[in-house]
Amino acid sequence: MAPPVRALLLGLVLPCALAWSSPLSTPRVSLSYTELLQTHTARPFAFAFNTSDYRILLLDQDQDRLYLGARDYLVALDLHNVNREPLIGECFNYVRLVEPLNRTHLYVCGTGACQPVCALVHRGWRSQEYLFRMVPRSLEPGKGRCPYDPRQSSLATLVNGTLYAGLHVDFMGTDAALFRTMGPRPAVRTEQHDSRWLYDPVFLRAHVVPDSSERSDDKLYFFFREKALEGAVGPGVLARVGRVCLNDDGGQRALVNKWTTFLKARLVCSVVGEDGVETFFDELRDVFLLPTQDEKNPRVYGLFSTLGSVFRGSAVCVYPLSAIRSVFNGPFAHKEGHSYQWVPYTGRVPYPRPGACPGGAFTPGLGSTREFPDELVMFVRSHPLMYDPVYPAPRRPLLVRTGLPYGFTTLAVDLAQAADGRYEVVFLGTDRGTVQKVVVLPKDPGVLEELTLEEVEVFKTQVPVKTLWISSKRHQLYVSSDVGLAQLSLHRCGAYGPACADCCLARDPHCAWDGRRCTRYSPAPARRVRRQDIKHGDPLRQCRGFNAQAEQELEEQVQFGVEGGSVFLECRPPSPRAQVRWLLQLEGGTWRPLPRERVLLQTPQGILLGPVAPSDGGRYQCVGTENSYTRPLRRLLLHVLPHGLLGGPPPPTCQSQWGPPRPGAGQRGQNGTQIGAEALGTSLGGPGRRRDRAGPSRRPPPRN
Template identity: 60%
Template sequence: PLSTGTAHHFSFLLNTSDYRILRMDEDHDRMYVGSKDYILSLDLHDINREPLIIHWPVSPQRKTECVLSGKDTNGECGNFIRLIEPWNRTHLYVCGTGAYNPVCTYVNRGRKPMEYVFHLEPGKEDSGKGKCPYDPKLNSVSALINGELYAGVYIDFMGTDSAIFRTLGKNAVMRTDQYNSRWLNDPSFVHVHLIPDSNEKNDDKLYFFFREKSSGMGQSPKSQSRIGRICLNDDGGHCCLVNKWSTFLKARLICSVPGADGIETHFDELRDVYIQPTQDTKNPVIYGVFSVSGSVFKGSAVCVYSMADIRMVFNGPFAHKEGPNYQWVAYTGKIPYPRPGTCPGGTFTPNMKSTKDYPDEVINFMRNHPTMYNAVYPVHRRPLVVRTNVDYEFTTITVDQVTAADGNYEVLFLGTDRGSVQKVIVLPRDDLQTEELVLEEVEVFQVRSQQLYVASPVGVTHLALHRCDVYGEACADCCLARDPYCAWDGNSCSRYSASQKRRSRRQDVKYGNPIRQCRGYNSNTNKNTPETVQYGVEGSSTFLECQARSPHAAIKWHLHRDNSDRRREVRTHNYIYCICKWYRFGIILFRHTGCQ
């Protein structure tokens, strides 16, 4: 293991790569990692311990067949693990690409954490078609719910047939309409999540997040971000859409910055999604990371969506093509009953136990109108975080809820395509304005019990969520950091805990004002960060430097001439060092706010 501060990187001494799939197992206190030809089981309490390892390569014959088909340009003829799902209390269900012949099996993980059981179940392999992609470069998503596997995946050797599939379980295999670009148009799947719609279980819907080629609705970019959904109890149609989803709908996700001229700058490629739970399981908060698809400029953004806005769009008008130019318009005709997209046996259809009971006109309408006309806009109709004119893009996101002395905060951990993680907090201001603070950026490659795990092609890295000691040894330094994880405890900058005594609540995330929090601190003096006085000789020079303990600290030098009561600030032109010429008997006063 390679350790840098509080980042501990692990690239196991295996002939493997592509550590892409992470799956937490809180019951066993393990984390499962999928890579090329290997499945790993790591101890969450001490990731340094020797991992449990399963070697699951393809047979030499299968690899030879894959190479002869011309698919091993970059080593793709291996078994890239792309699916790890908990099957029951003792087993996992895992799938790999199988050298362009997807395969699945069961892994025995034991009943108790201390058993250290981790092995493949012999004779249990089955086909991975419809569960795992053939090509390791193609994204897939999956969810195992009540013994049924739902997956967004490409299901053919050539990577041309994309589908949302349901396999396993007792119900019939289901999929989206094949080669129908109105349903899926060369998609790249990003995330899948079950979100209840009401207290009635029959209303439960599975939401898929993906991006796809534009379908030409208006002046659209080449790529569009989508949120799609299906009912879990969808059985398909009776005559039409047999064994195909009869409740599939999709809508466009907008993440854009309105310009002064009314033209929006779109971040149109969805890269990652994080679902932040709330006390109301029906209304989680949805965070999305987006990038720009064109080559005009490089940029990325984070947008936040509410389920109320999403449901309003799915309850709104359907998109319809008509007119001489075959343009997209809102459908104004009669909507059949039950409303397309409604789940059988739910709140609005208590007497219909299956989608096979739906009238043919409902099924036909669904097949031809899978897209909603209105788009889903983010909260406040603008991104939460924007990055443009930088040499990186955001690629992944995880959000942690933190209780601080002055309120509850969401801390964003944003992975970038240059191998770093930014720790960001966005604070509300008046008039719907916000203030974004980058608390720190760590060069590494999601989150559980104060630990951040990051996967990359070359390994797995473990980070601590808070590093309070880096903010210095003064109350003002700690306060100016504005990190909700950290507070001044009277002696040092340490992990904030709401259960500790009042003295540990020297923390001001919202304003970062040490005057209010640190006793004895004011704009001129601070016992925790004393003023430094240095003497010099006329004609000489000296090097004064200060290391800021917080990215929000201000650094100042003041010149105090002899026989004068005034101090003049020495301008440093944004550098953190200054070379000053000394005056005869002059005194350079070095004062800083939150630095040493």
């Protein structure tokens, strides 16, 4: 009964969820693959020979190298230019792990044709050294470090010579575990075949975060999704965050060589409708940790999607690690009663508190987890789940997209310094091979304003983006997919337009007006012109002098039309957010809005007028309004040529072509002919086709 109930609930709350989609989610700038290359801000990389499954495995900003894994190849690329001659390593089949072991060596693992294998790779002291080779006799089995199946998701991180890995350890993919291997401490893992610990998980990311000033309290936080245990009527998969202590040595009598500090909690990313019904995004797709000034409290960005077939949606939620830590300090989940419902545990909790690290701030008298009381170890074994879920701050998503023909696959976040502060810029990869750049700004108390700055096609074909890595030091974004890798600049300021107002209205923290063009923002002396307004996007305040100059440089263009025909007046707004209006100059020089009945068709590129008469000649102006700022976009001088110049009889009037009009059906046009919405067959923005009301159209007789 769970799937039908789930589908029904999603259907009921769909209108509420759709209300959360931002009207500004349409990208300000959209570039095709060809247009992106023409900006000279992107470099694609792919082998000339047949291979696939490119994925970025390590970005080393100290040695200016990017380590890329592909099927049968491990490659070291130059961070400045990925098209420079690469260094190619030996085959590991599908490479899934590349971690720095020390200054000169990498620890690398691959699936090895269903026989996982690991080895050391010598990379030299400096990037200038042309050195990249496997160390002889360093090959060793990779079980518990690398998956058998390249299609299975896994995580791995090497910390002070100790490897932490989450993966399926057997060939059949039935035994999933979080492992610790290598290093001076004993190897430990999660409890085997116990769904209370892990229930068919998909591992995503892992990060080490200090929990206090005591290094003994350092913990590994890892993120995954798994089948749900909570409730019979609920989502099939839940998002999780788990943690273990780095100095966990396992138990003495129970949980021997098993984690004794393992805990997990649910991550909630949801939208609450006006009726109070909550729509959940339960499938965790990717996680990004953004450091803050407090190393104990980074910001956790989670990318989620929906699982139901009723509608498709993606969301990004942000959690301060303090909120996650607070849940781990809360009540434990416990099953009791005849129906074994999950309830908060109200009994006595053992001391020290389950999940605490030995030798830490709360356990100063214990040197190892092997000294933990048996009561504590048994409690951890049966109560690994926390009762309270982790909600984002401020208890709603940062951004939501629903009802779109694509979904997000991965994310990365850049902390950009602007003139009026620091802004978090989110880059989102999609399943159609594009990358979106989004900034979310505080608008009013408790209200966020989402701005999609750009969307670019990164690959020739529509393939899902696999991984995103940012080099803030190099100001570059690296994107991978099955067909290749792309290196992109974090900004394309010139694509916003040639005027100061364009640059200001874009509100891109990476861009500013330097007095001549929109270019990358960088700190400069006060005497240099530098205009930027991320919070408000107000060109009237930021572009004084430049606005009048831009209007003076806007030249009037001449266009011709033929009497009785139609003419297209082109006006392409610099942004899809701009509201466009057309003005007509009257005698005496005053301007008035162009009458709607004169417009046959309105498109994003301009308007179609007709049938035109000599009195339609004159000056036209296209003006755009965005963020309460209005400016001229194009000026035209229209000349209407008499039909007799082309030969033939005079043009038919609307009355002779469509028959006598009905009383009150239209209005008198400027040339005295009857014009109405029905006669034109269209209204402003309509389909733009005339429909004959009096049978076949009357054609003029052929000329001899």
